[in-house]
Amino acid sequence: MSQQLTQIGPLSQPVDIADAASFSAEVEKEIDAHLAKYPVKRSAILPLMFVVQRERGYLDPPGVAYLAQRLGLRITDIWEVATFYSMLNTKPVGKYHIQICKTLSCKIMGEAKITEHVCQRLGIKPGETTADGKFTVSLVECLGSCGTAPMFQVGFDYHENLTPEKVDQILDSLP
Amino acid sequence: MSTEVIKVTINGQDFQVPKGARLIDVCRDKAFDIPSFCYYADLALQASCRMCLVRIEKMPKLQTSCTIICTDGMVVTTQSDEIEKAQRSMLEFLLANHPLDCPVCDRGGECELQEMTFKWGNLEERFTEKKNYYPEKYLSPIVANDPQRCILCKRCTRVCDEWMGEDAIEAGNRGASTVIGTYGGWLNCSQCGNCIEVCPTGTLLDATYRHQARPWELTQTVSTCTYCSDGCQLSLGSRSDELVRIVARDRYVNGLNGEFLCIKGRFGHPFVNHEARLRTPLIRYKKGGKLIPATWDEAVRHVAEKLDSVVDQHGRDALGVVGSPRITNEANYLLYKFATELVGTKNYAVSDANSLKAFFENLGAPLATHRDIRYAATIVLIGGEPEELQPLTGKQIRQAVRNGGAKLIVINSAPIRLVEQAAQFVHIRKGAESAAVLALADDSADELAGAKLGVDGSALQTLRQTINETQGDLIIMFAADLSAAAQTTIGQLPAALRADNRRILFHPLPLYNNSFGAHDMGLTKGAMTTSQMLDAAGGAIRALYVAGSLLPQDLGGRETALEKLDFLVVQELFETDTTMFADVVLPAASFAEVDGTFTNNDGFVQRVRQSIAPVHQAKADWIITAELATELGSDFGFAMSASAVFREISERVPAYSGLKYPLLKDESSPVQAKYTVSEGGNSAQALAALREEVQALPNDSEKSDVTPPVGNKLFEIGTLTGKVPQFHLLAEGNPRPETVRISPLYQIAGLSK
C-alpha cells in the first residue's frame, strides 16, 4: 500500500524568542492577584495565559517570553502547557471567536444548521478567520449547554437555544 | 532497599526478593522477559507505554509491572494469552501511525521498537487508514528529528529534565497530535545528545551521523572518553579504519555513566579522522625554517642525536620532559621512565592546568565514585562548574538531589546552574575559595573568612551545621584550581568531620581525562612545573620533549619561551601553538587508535581500547617514547604490548599494585586505584599556612550575579572540538537556519568549517 499521509500542521512556529511584552500597571496588579493565590508560582500559569491572551489577542512570542519571565519558567514550560489546552491560542484568532458546540446533544438538536448558517453568513469554513480578522469560527466539544442546545460561545459569552434568526441577531449586534 | 526478604510467585514459581523491589526488575532478573519502552531506571515513572502489563492476583485489571512494588505473597502472571494479546495490541497501536521506514532509518538494526515488534508484536498490519504525518527536520546542528517515528515514551524529555536540568525539549500538543519538540522548533541546550541516546526509536537522531552507516556495519569498541575527568565509558563505532560515531547505548557498553554522555564525548570525535591530522614525522632542520616530512627512522635518529648533544653540552637536567593529562597512563609512565631512568633529569612535569599534588599528599579519606555521588546525603561543591566541565558529575549531583533527597551546598563566586538544586548557595567573591576551605576547617576564623568571602557568619554556620548533621555520605568536591594550601587542609578535613553513621568522601574536579593518571605516574614529582621549565627556557632548560601540546595555561604569556630552546620535540595529532616552534614533530595516535588506560576522578583505572588502526603514520605515544629510548641505547623491553607497560606500572606505582588488564576488562565494574589514605601531616601548620594565604586575599574582589549560560565551557573551541563543524555553529550562538528541513551545516556558510 502506498503511504497515505495526512499532514498535521507543523507544530513549532518558526519564531525567535522575542523580547518580553509589557503590560499596564492595572494588568500587572491583576497578575499579582492571581500569583498571590498559590504557594507555587507555576500554578498561576493558566490564569496568566488568559490575561496575556486577552491583552494580546493570542499567546504571541513576546507574551510567551513575558510568561516565562514572570513565572520563572523556561520557554519550553510555557509552550508545553499552552499547546495542551484547547482554549489557548498560539496563533492569532479573530476579534470574535465563535465556538459552536458539536458534541452529541447539540448535534442531534440541530448544530449542523447553525454551523451552516454561521459559515454561510461569514463566508468561511470552521477553523477559518474572516479576511478582516473579525471572526473566527471553530467547532468545539461540549460546553455544558446540552439542555439549551444548539449553542455557541462568542468569546466567553454563552448563546443558547439558537435558531438561524437568533444567530443573525447576535452577529448583527457585535460591534 | 531493605535487606528484608519477601516471597513473590511469578508464573507459578516462588522467589525470595528484597522488600521494596520493583516487579518489572524482579521479573527480568528471574528471566521472565517483560517488554517496555517508557520504563527507564532512575527516571521518574511514567507508566504510559503500557507494554509491561502483567496479571496480579486480586487486582481487577492488568497492572503495569513498572509501577508495582512487590509485596509479600504477591502472585504474578507474566505469560498468558491475555497478556500476549495486550502486548501485541500495544505494538499494533504504536505502529499504527509509524511510517515503517526502517530501511532508511539510522536506528534500523538497533531500534527497540523494531526488536519489540519482532519479539512481541503482530506481524499482520490491520491499520489501513491514513497516517498522521510530520515532516523530518533538524532541531539543532546536532539533533535531527523524525517526529512520526515517535512512540512518546518521553525518555528524552525526562533525561533532559532530570539528568541535564535543562528541560529543553518537552511534549507539546495533546492526544494523537502530541509531539516532542521545543518552542520555536529550535533546540538551545547543551546538545548532550542524551535524548538521542535514550530514544528507543529513530525519532531523535544524531545529525552528525545521519545516513552515514547502518549499525551492523560498525565494529563496536568499548573505551573511555578522551575529554573530561569523569571518564565516561563509551562505544566507538568504526567501519574500516574510520571512526564513525560514539554512543553509550547500553546494548554495547555499561559503564559508570550508563547511557549518559555530554556533547564532547558523543559528538567531539571527528578530529580522529580529520584531514588536518599529521601525516608523517616532520623535521625543521634549521631554526626558522620549514617543517619537512621525514621518515620515522630519520626523525627518531634526529631526535636522539639532538637530545644526546644537549645533555652532553648542558647536563641531564637541561632536558625537560613534559607529559600530558590527555594521554594514557602507559604513555605518561614511559615519559616518566624516560626522564628518570634513561635521561636522569630531575625536570619532568605534566602540562595540566592544575595540580592535585598537595591534595593527594594529604588524602584523609577515600575518593567518591559517581555512584556514591548519586546516593550521597550531603554534597559540598567548592568552586568549579561541573555541569560544564565534568558533566557526568553534574548529572549525578542533580539526581542525588532530585531523586535521592541529597543536600547540595554550592560555594561559588557565580550562581552556576547547579544552584537550582542547592539547599544552600554560598555566594563568595571571585578567587576566595581558599577562605571557604578555611571556614570549613576552623570555625574560629569566621570573621576573617567571612570578610574575604563576602558572606556573613550565619551562612558559614548553616554550612557547617548541614555538614555536622549529615547521616550517610558527605562528599566534598572541589575544583582543582584550589591553592596548594587549601588542598592540604581539605585533604586533612576528614579527621575533624568524622562521625558515626557518616562517611566522608572526596571528589576533586580536575579538567582532563587523565589528570589523575599523569599525577599517579609520577610526573608531578619533578623539580619544576611546566611553566617553570618554560620560564627557564634557554637558561637551565635547553631542550624539551613534549607529549601532546602545552596548555594555554602554561604557554600563555610565555609565547617566546619555546623559541629560546635549543631543541623542541613534540608528539602531536595536529599542528598547534606548540608545534609551531618544534624542531621535530612526531605524529601521535589518538585515543581511538591506542590501547591503554585512563584514570578518572573516581580513581577508576579504565581501559582505552584501540578501535581503528593509527591514522596515516601515527604511533601511540608510548611507542614513540620507547623507540626514542631504543635509539638512545636503552630498550625498555615492552615489545609492542601496552599490557606489558601496565604490568610494570602495577609493580612500580603502589596505588596500582595488583592491577592488570584482565581485571579491568569489565567496564561495568570499574576498579579504583588504591590511594594511600592517611591522617595527614601537621594540620595546625597547614591551617596556619592557609590562614596566611587567606589574609593576603583581597577584601573587595567581585561576585558574579550572572548564571553562566549553557555551553559556556562545553562549546569552547579547542584543538579537538575545533575540528567538528557543529561546534563552530554552537560557539557562534547556535543560529537558527532559514529552514529546519536541511542541515544547518549546509545553510550557514562561513561558520561550518
Next chain:
Amino acid sequence: MFIGAIGCEPLQLARVHLEDSASLGVYRQHGGYEALKKVLSGMSPDDVIGEVKKSALRGRGGAGFPTGMKWSFVPKDSPKPKYVVCNADESEPGTFKDRYLMERDPHMLIEGMLIAAYALGAKVNYIYTRGEYKYLIDIIDRALAEARAAGLLGENILDSNFSCEIHTHTGAGAYICGEETALLSSLEGLRGHPRMKPPFPAVSGLYACPTVVNNVETLTAVPDIIKLGGEAYQKLGTEKSGGTKLWSVSGHVNRPGVYELPMGYDDMEKFIMEDCGGMLNGSQLKAVIPGGSSVYVMRADQIIGKDVRMDYEGLVAGGSSVGSGGFIVMDESVDIFESTKNLTEFYKHESCGWCTPCREGTDWLVKVFKRVAAGGGRPEDAQLLLDICDNIEGKSFCPLGDAASWPIQSAIKRFPEDFRKHLVRANS
C-alpha cells in the same frame, strides 16, 4: 429549560428560582451558612466526617465513591498542609448541573467547601472551574468577596478560631482535567496529564500534600447533611446511596433541564415520558445515554416497561450506570452509528496523549468511523472497532480509555442494525 425537583422537596435546587439567588443576603435568608455555624459551634472535624459517612453520600463527579470514606483517608497527623479542591470542570458531554448550581447558588458551594475544609483541616482551597465557564468564575469570585466581607471566609470565620481561604482557578479547555489527578496536575501549572494512583490524592495530591477532590454537587450536599443530620439525609435516598441527585437532561424530550430526584427514584421510563414532558414532538424513543457520554448506551426496550430504578445499582442492573447523571435522550431520527462516531471524536479530541492505547486507539477509531461514514465501510469493521476497544479498555492509564470504549462496545452490541447498514459496501 426546566430546573427543579421531582418526587422530593428540593434540597440542592431549593433556592435556584429566587430572585438574586446568588447573593449572600438571599442565601442567608433561606438558611444559608447555618450549617457552618452549627459546625463551628461544637462539632469536631470527626463529627462532621461521621455525619457525612452516615449520610451515605456518594461522589457526584462520576465515580460514585463514598464521600465520607474518601475524607477519612486523609492522614490526620500529616504535618503538610491539606487541600480541598472542588472539581467544577464539568465537561462530560450531556452534563450541566454544576453550572446551574454555581450560577444560581454559589454560596451553597462555598459553605460546603468550608465545612469540608474544617473537617479535613485545610486552610487553602481551590475551585477548579473549566475555562469556558468564565462567567461562573466571576459569579463565584463575587460570592467569595461577599463572604469574605461578611467574615465567612478568611481569618477567624464567624469569630471562631477556624481560618480558611478559597480561591477560584480556571482550566483552559481540556476534558481530561476533570479527572481528579489530571486536575491536580493542571492546578500545579502542568500539562493536564493524570497521575499514577497510588498514591491517592488523599495522601499525596496537590503539591504532594493530602488533598480531597470533590465534585460541586458533592460539596453542595454537605450543608444539607449537616442541617438535616446524616441519617435523615440518607433516608431521602437509598441505603447505599443517600440524598438526592441532580440529572441533566438533554436531547429529544419536551422539557430538557436539571432535575433533582431522590436517589432510587423509580422508573426511568416515567421520568422520561412524564417528568421530562415526553418525547419531543411525540417522536419515538430510540436510545438513552443516562450518565454522561462515558457509559453504556441503552436501547428503548431496556427502558420501556423495565422499571429501571435511578440509582447506582438500578442503572447497572438496567444495563448502564449513573456516571455524572447526564441524560442524553435520542429519538428514532438518530443514527446510533453517527452518534457513536460523534462521541468517539470527542474522546479522541480529549485524550491527553499520555498512554499508548487511548492516544493511538481513539485516533484509529475515529479514522475507521470517518472512513465508514464516507462510504468505505467493510463488514469486518464492526469486529475491528470492537477489538480496538477491547485493546484500550482496562489497559489505559486512566479511565478515559474505558470511557471511550464503552459507548462503542454497547452501541455495536445494542444497535447492530445501525452499524450494519454502513458496513455493507455501497457497491457490492
